[in-house]
Amino acid sequence: MNAVDYTPDELIIVAMARELGGEYLVSAVTPFGQLAAVVAKHTHAPDLELLATPESGAGSDPWPSISLGQFQGLSQGAVPITMEDVFDAIFRDRFRIWINPAQIDRHGNVNITAIGPWERPKVALVGSRGIPEDSSHLSQMLFYILQHSPRTVVERVDFRSGAGWGPDRERHLGLAGAPTRLVTNLGVFDFDGPDHSLRLRSLHPGVTTAAVQEASGCPVVIPPDPPITPPPTPAELAVLRAHDPLELRRWEWASEVDGLRRRWQEERAHLPLDHPEVRRWR
Amino acid sequence: MDKVLTVEAMVAKVPDGASIVFGGSSLSRKPMAVARELVRQGRRDLTLIVNIGGPEVDLLLGAGAVKKVVYAFVGFEILGLAPHFRQARQRGLAQFEEWTEYTVIAGLDATIKAVPFLPTRAGLGTDVLAVNPAFRRIADPFGSGQELVAVPALNPDFAFIHVNYADCAGNAAILGDTHIDPLAAKAARTTFVTCEKLVPPEVLRRFGRDASILRIWVDGVAEVPWGAHPTGCAPQYRFDLDAFTQYLEAAAEPERWAAYLDRVRQLSPEEYVDHWGGTAGLQARLRV
Numbered sequence: 001m002n003a004v005d006y007t008p009d010e011l012i013i014v015a016m017a018r019e020l021g022g023e024y025l026v027s028a029v030t031p032f033g034q035l036a037a038v039v040a041k042h043t044h045a046p047d048l049e050l051l052a053t054p055e056s057g058a059g060s061d062p063w064p065s066i067s068l069g070q071f072q073g074l075s076q077g078a079v080p081i082t083m084e085d086v087f088d089a090i091f092r093d094r095f096r097i098w099i100n101p102a103q104i105d106r107h108g109n110v111n112i113t114a115i116g117p118w119e120r121p122k123v124a125l126v127g128s129r130g131i132p133e134d135s136s137h138l139s140q141m142l143f144y145i146l147q148h149s150p151r152t153v154v155e156r157v158d159f160r161s162g163a164g165w166g167p168d169r170e171r172h173l174g175l176a177g178a179p180t181r182l183v184t185n186l187g188v189f190d191f192d193g194p195d196h197s198l199r200l201r202s203l204h205p206g207v208t209t210a211a212v213q214e215a216s217g218c219p220v221v222i223p224p225d226p227p228i229t230p231p232p233t234p235a236e237l238a239v240l241r242a243h244d245p246l247e248l249r250r251w252e253w254a255s256e257v258d259g260l261r262r263r264w265q266e267e268r269a270h271l272p273l274d275h276p277e278v279r280r281w282r
Numbered sequence: 283m284d285k286v287l288t289v290e291a292m293v294a295k296v297p298d299g300a301s302i303v304f305g306g307s308s309l310s311r312k313p314m315a316v317a318r319e320l321v322r323q324g325r326r327d328l329t330l331i332v333n334i335g336g337p338e339v340d341l342l343l344g345a346g347a348v349k350k351v352v353y354a355f356v357g358f359e360i361l362g363l364a365p366h367f368r369q370a371r372q373r374g375l376a377q378f379e380e381w382t383e384y385t386v387i388a389g390l391d392a393t394i395k396a397v398p399f400l401p402t403r404a405g406l407g408t409d410v411l412a413v414n415p416a417f418r419r420i421a422d423p424f425g426s427g428q429e430l431v432a433v434p435a436l437n438p439d440f441a442f443i444h445v446n447y448a449d450c451a452g453n454a455a456i457l458g459d460t461h462i463d464p465l466a467a468k469a470a471r472t473t474f475v476t477c478e479k480l481v482p483p484e485v486l487r488r489f490g491r492d493a494s495i496l497r498i499w500v501d502g503v504a505e506v507p508w509g510a511h512p513t514g515c516a517p518q519y520r521f522d523l524d525a526f527t528q529y530l531e532a533a534a535e536p537e538r539w540a541a542y543l544d545r546v547r548q549l550s551p552e553e554y555v556d557h558w559g560g561t562a563g564l565q566a567r568l569r570v
Contacts, residue, residue: 029359055307056459066360066523067309070458070516071570080492082460083333087384091403113380114371118413124371126357126364129334130383133404163407172406172429260360264523271570 006232009253010240014232015183016098019142023047024096025089029054031064031248033098035240042239052078055086064248066264090133098142103157106198106218108164108179108191111157118159128161135162135177148184150217165196186212188229193221202229245270283451289504289551292474293319296440301329303470305443305463308336308359309521313444313476315509315551321345322547331438333386333462340364345543350377354386361526365533380414389436390469401430441470444510448477452500455489458516467499476506478518508555508564519568
């Protein structure tokens, strides 16, 4: 048997893709999130409806871009939808998104707002955005973290931008919006440990349970003999690579600043410039 | 009907201390010519209301023009954190009120629907409710036992929105994502639209449902080509990475930032376009 060559970013994206299914509107604000949706749609989940931007472009076949999500939607003749459409889909649980928080804790609370106290943060991040809406309505909440460390996987988040498990959830929310999966660079996790705590589902190839525990700022429930995350199939890899002409997955993985400028220059070459729907408005 | 005026005249109507909702989203179709003009005219003590805020909020914070920011998000997306927003949050240089994407929509919608608040589940179980004094928890008056968040009406003094095309009566067409702009136009006491190009009313009507802002909501319209620069305006131009790189470098150092602001104050909207290479230069880099 020939081993399939793949890189860690590709393993993570494919693990994320395998969590998606059914007929949902799938939005993305990051290359990893977008590629996970694309791989799912072109392999096991053809009924997914992908958006080209965080809020529009239904019916498109998007790929991660730096600035061109809206241009893709227009040039592909995607169905234009509104912010209200997106929130209707969230509130009616017909929406999915992979979220990349700065911190996640053992009960699945997530933080993209601030490190340190909210009033005077050590690091002010961006604000809760739409995570409170997701975490009070969706039946599947999906998170990924590319640098699993005691700073990102913590006992308690500094600020709850999204609601995890706990007394507040039991009192106000029930199951709607509860965290279901976490994929990191070390493995795949759920929140099905005691009291809905973080639990390992599978280890990525070459990763040990000791490494997972050491990289986590909270206890992780480790089952005996955890399975290994299945590697990407050739079909999954082919879709993934074909839909990432700028290799933005590698940019998100490595955060290379110089690489962004080169990609920004290159991205124009990957669009159908003469598409009548775009030219019409010139 | 003719509501055409200049961006300078629009901004001249905004007093110190006014509240302003900006359209657009992060690096997309932000009314940047207006933000620059607010700096040029030295406006102070503004309250900014944004759903997905970005460079417009950051520039005005960096110019010391802001008293308070109401926001669901302020950032530069793929380019990272917004430097002056970050600094102002960390040093307490302005007041901040963290909302969420839908609650900003609900707050504007409450004003449009002429009710004092709208209920939602969004925010329950999060710390947004702990830090944002604007919200109230309420019980379902119909007795389901469900607790809800009451989102108060947001009624900005001004809305500023940048669009692709408009006519002289204020009808406006947005060809890419509309973001919160149609809501902002309806909720503000005074709504000003800047556009890439003014077109005759019969041409504007050809855009059909893309003409998502009707003139009854619009008090003034100005033609400002490249008025969203350095953010993008799909499908006409994408965001300008070179201009953002320059901005972020300037923001990292007080002396360079002072020089950057001096330049913002010196350049009229027309001179601004010339500074970035004129229409030909901008098109060469930014047109798709």
